[in-house]
Amino acid sequence: MPIIAPQPSLKQLKYFVAVAQNLNFRRASHILHISQPTLTNQIMKLEEGLGLTLFERSRNGTMLSPEGRELLKHAEHLLQTMTEFQNVARELSQGPKTTFKLGIPPTLGPYLLPFVLPQLHQLYDKLKFYVRESAPSELYTGLYKGDYDLIISPFSSLPDDFVTEPLFTEPLKLVLSSEHPMSKDLLIEPRHLKGQTILTLEDKHHFHHQVLDICNELGAVLQQDYEGTSLDTLRQMVVMGMGAAFLPGLYVHSEMHVPESLHVCEIKDKPILRQHALAWRNTSPSRVFFRELADRFRRIIKARLSHVVEVHIP
Structure with missing residues (x-):
């Protein structure tokens, strides 16, 4: 009788995907909360059962074999399907x-x-x-x-x-230092933003790209040498007179009840949302x-x- 190879377990597939995503057995074992020898042993059993080498190991590190690359997308799909199955069961119960x-x-x-x-x-x-x-x-x-x-x-x-x-829909408010020449007005003429320095967050935030579009449209200058890491940091940079900033309306409502030397205003006839x-x-x-x-x-x-x-x- 032909020998039937054992089917891969979901745990083995999870381990395979973790190693494939990290290309490092030590890091993957840490993420999975298991020992590195346990992870290595399970991957070897998976390879043995499949009759394939999934990873190429060398002194320079670990990489997927061509067969491993081909199987990875199927393993990810199976794990996603199982997650959906568990979610359905959870929702039904x-x-x-x-x-x-x-x-x-x-x-x-x-x-x-x-x-x-x-x-x-x-x-x-x-x-x-x-x-x-x-x-x-x-x-x-x-x-x-x-x-x-x-x-x-x-x-x-x-x-x-x-x-x-x-x-x-949330408005973006223009926030200026109270010492800024335009800080007496509640509505700012769009043309007065031309050449003004505008501060924003790092470009990993969608908010950054929206402010960049505003600056390009109004002729303002986006300050990219000193990007804020948070809205609080951005606010403090405005207080120090480093430039103006567009801040979300919910942030202004939640965090700026007593402005710290700041002036909140809007651009006339041009709501930014x-x-x-x-x-x-x-x-x-x-x-x-x-x-x-x-x-x-x-x-x-x-x-x-x-x-x-x-x-x-x-």
Whole structure:
């Protein structure tokens, strides 16, 4: 009788993907919380069962073999399918009484979620969110990979293959030092921004690129030698007179009740806005509930923050 090779286990496939993504057994074992000998032994068993060499090992490091490269995408697909299977089972057994992984940009999360999550908890007392902040591009990658169940992100930059529900539109406010010549005006003529130095965040943030577009349109100068790492850092740079900055309306509302030598204004006849949306994978087993959740988000935001942002409820 022919010898039937053992089927790869999901654990072995998980180990294979971890090593393939890191190309380092020590680092992969640390991420997986197992010992390096255990990881090495499981990879060897997987290779033996498949009759293939998945990795090329040398003094210079570890790399995928041609066969390993070909199998990696299939292993990732199988793991993603199993994650979806587990999510469906969880949703069928628990409904919304579970924990969802929510991703949100750091320029939004701290200034929005404190107004929303307490009321959501009152509506769904068993519902919990594990919240992580990251730049939008990293949120998209994480949503694809299953690191997040849903994300809140700028609507204009969301990939087309996610399901999206617009939530609200947020204005960007122009913030100047109180010593700035234009600090006496609540409305600034667009032409007066020409040649003005504008500060912004690092370019990994979607917010950076929106401010860059504004500067190009108005003839302002984006200061790229001293980019802020956070909105708080940006505010302090404005206080020190290093330039002006566009700050999100929710941040201004949440953090600038008593301005520190700052003046908040807008550009005359030129509202500058960013639209936020809730997004999830179109294969998510919770997609029906997520649409309900988007409507809850909108209604809570409208009730609590309509003086700061604009919400359109369908």
